[in-house]
Amino acid sequence: MRAVMTGAGVAVFLAVLPWVLPGAFYVGIATHVLVFATLALSLNILIGYGGMSSLGHAVYLGVPSYAYAWLTANAGFGVASAAISAVALGTVLAAFFGVLALRASGLGFLMITLALGQIVWGLSYRWVALTGGDNGLRATRPVMFGLDTSDPTVFYYVGAAVFAAVLLCLWQFAGSPFVACLRGTRDQPRRMRMLGHNVWLIRLAAFVAAGFWGSVAGVLYVWDYQFISPQTMSLQQSAEALLMVVLGGAGTLAGPVAGAAIITLVKTVASSYVDRWSSLLGFVFILVVMFMPQGLVPGFRRMARRRAA
Amino acid sequence: MTPVPALQIEGLRKRFGGVTATRDVSITVMPGERRLLIGPNGAGKTTLFNLITGDLRADAGSIRLFGKELRRASTQERVRSGLARTYQILTLFPQETLLHNVSMALIGTRKVGWTPWGRFDRREDLRAASHAALERVGLAGFGRRIVAETSYGERRRLELAMALAQAPKVLLLDEPLAGLSAQERDAVAAVLDGLPRDVTTVLIEHDMDVALAFAERITLLNFGEVILEGTRAEVVADPRTREVYLGE
Numbered sequence: 001m002r003a004v005m006t007g008a009g010v011a012v013f014l015a016v017l018p019w020v021l022p023g024a025f026y027v028g029i030a031t032h033v034l035v036f037a038t039l040a041l042s043l044n045i046l047i048g049y050g051g052m053s054s055l056g057h058a059v060y061l062g063v064p065s066y067a068y069a070w071l072t073a074n075a076g077f078g079v080a081s082a083a084i085s086a087v088a089l090g091t092v093l094a095a096f097f098g099v100l101a102l103r104a105s106g107l108g109f110l111m112i113t114l115a116l117g118q119i120v121w122g123l124s125y126r127w128v129a130l131t132g133g134d135n136g137l138r139a140t141r142p143v144m145f146g147l148d149t150s151d152p153t154v155f156y157y158v159g160a161a162v163f164a165a166v167l168l169c170l171w172q173f174a175g176s177p178f179v180a181c182l183r184g185t186r187d188q189p190r191r192m193r194m195l196g197h198n199v200w201l202i203r204l205a206a207f208v209a210a211g212f213w214g215s216v217a218g219v220l221y222v223w224d225y226q227f228i229s230p231q232t233m234s235l236q237q238s239a240e241a242l243l244m245v246v247l248g249g250a251g252t253l254a255g256p257v258a259g260a261a262i263i264t265l266v267k268t269v270a271s272s273y274v275d276r277w278s279s280l281l282g283f284v285f286i287l288v289v290m291f292m293p294q295g296l297v298p299g300f301r302r303m304a305r306r307r308a309a
Numbered sequence: 310m311t312p313v314p315a316l317q318i319e320g321l322r323k324r325f326g327g328v329t330a331t332r333d334v335s336i337t338v339m340p341g342e343r344r345l346l347i348g349p350n351g352a353g354k355t356t357l358f359n360l361i362t363g364d365l366r367a368d369a370g371s372i373r374l375f376g377k378e379l380r381r382a383s384t385q386e387r388v389r390s391g392l393a394r395t396y397q398i399l400t401l402f403p404q405e406t407l408l409h410n411v412s413m414a415l416i417g418t419r420k421v422g423w424t425p426w427g428r429f430d431r432r433e434d435l436r437a438a439s440h441a442a443l444e445r446v447g448l449a450g451f452g453r454r455i456v457a458e459t460s461y462g463e464r465r466r467l468e469l470a471m472a473l474a475q476a477p478k479v480l481l482l483d484e485p486l487a488g489l490s491a492q493e494r495d496a497v498a499a500v501l502d503g504l505p506r507d508v509t510t511v512l513i514e515h516d517m518d519v520a521l522a523f524a525e526r527i528t529l530l531n532f533g534e535v536i537l538e539g540t541r542a543e544v545v546a547d548p549r550t551r552e553v554y555l556g557e
Contacts, residue, residue: 196417
């Protein structure tokens with residue numbers, strides 16, 4: 001019952017948000033938040049449930065974006081077939097990278113994801129014939145059901161629909177037997193093996209799932225920005241995604257969404273008033289780590305519980 | 310024809326750098342047997358368990374479960390062949406409920422764990438079996454408690470419940486009575502006593518009252534070597550036991 005209420009609340013919030021915001025510029029930012037919230041939710045599968053920190057997750061934002069832009073521009077793919085192909089490519093890539101990265105754990109895992117991310121980033125710079133190098137690739141927003149998606153508010157609703165669907169799936173996912181096992185491999189890998197679980201395969205499946213949902217964010221990204229360049233796959237982008245999850249609260253659903261909202265807002269809104277917006281971000285992050293090391297959402301929940309008690 | 314041993318270890322060897330932790334250990338445990346492993350601290354008892362379960366890889370020798378060679382097998386394969394263990398140092402999921410802990414043990418060798426939807430903690434099939442496992446160790450009403458909120462003795466019994474939920478054929482118990490108060494000790498001893506007779510059990514335990522009442526045969530280890538093996542009476546009466554274990 002509580003879940004139904006929360007779901008209805010989220011749906012109503014997403015539906016009325018464009019009416020509350022002061023203008024098209026802010027509706028556009030709200031759409032960006034939804035894109036990065038989707039990315040952060042996908043990375044949360046690895047970090048929050050699996051305890052595996054990755055510094056290469058922007059790959060799954062970038063590669064499907066490139067794939068979508070290239071397939072629609074050069075191969076005559078339609079919206080649906082290009083989107084499905086892009087997500088499939090990102091997912092297969094995640095399976096491949098997962099096998100490589102899971103040769104290690106902890107810091108080793110982090111460094112391998114970082115290295116793989118840098119390789120893909122370097123390729124996108126150098127393989128000019130395919131990626132356009134520094135100039136990137138352009139894409140157009142899909143025309144759906146005859147709607148004019150070049151209108152920020154119309155496209156916002158496309159993004160909100162995708163985001164709501166992802167959130168619903170991940171909410172189902174979060175309480176599932178698979179995530180219970182994944183959290184088990186995070187807390188007690190040795191015991192999990194002794195109970196007969198295949199720890200390596202559970203982790204790989206989590207890596208692939210994170211790559212899949214990350215790729216969904218990638219398609220949403222290229223629709224939103226209508227442009228993809230190596231910048232999207234930079235280390236900075238991967239680190240920001242990591243920061244969104246940790247800042248908001250890893251292992252929760254609201255946390256990564258809140259983290260994505262804060263970081264995107266600081267980046268886009270505060271940067272027009274403050275020059276050193278990345279310093280501001282750093283300052284916020286230090287405060288959170290000092291006072292709410294579990295992240296904002298679990299931190300505020302605990303505060304509310306203490307207030308109530 | 311002699312029956313196939315439940316657990317047959319031959320010439321097992323393990324070195325850590327210059328230290329030989331396990332030196333040509335050979336032990337045969339028959340189906341349904343209750344075996345006690347004794348020896349002073351550092352004798353290599355827990356190392357032997359870790360070699361049997363695959364937490365550590367042996368350098369040489371053979372480990373067979375019901376005739377099946379498993380020295381190079383993964384832990385998962387060994388568990389699927391009927392092996393389960395408890396840990397001397399509690400290895401539980403501390404932020405979860407007792408029911409959740411036992412359920413994790415139940416689904417270890419099933420496909421349920423791959424289902425990416427639905428509510429794990431609300432599955433009726435798992436809940437009933439988990440309740441049953443908790444009941445066997447006297448934790449019937451404790452299912453909804455979080456592990457972190459239970460007493461040490463209750464956690465020890467949860468360790469046992471998880472191993473029992475796996476329906477093992479060979480059960481390794483690593484000091485199930487360690488650190489317990491007298492009252493808790495009686496509770497765990499009662500659980501040990503009630504273990505099914507068809508489960509082959511190897512026990513490491515320093516509490517001799519309970520251990521001697523439990524086991525029929527005893528193996529004495531020292532410095533990674535088997536010093537002596539025999540019936541309870543033989544080993545207790547042997548002067549080497551006094552020498553090695555009790556100290557002269």
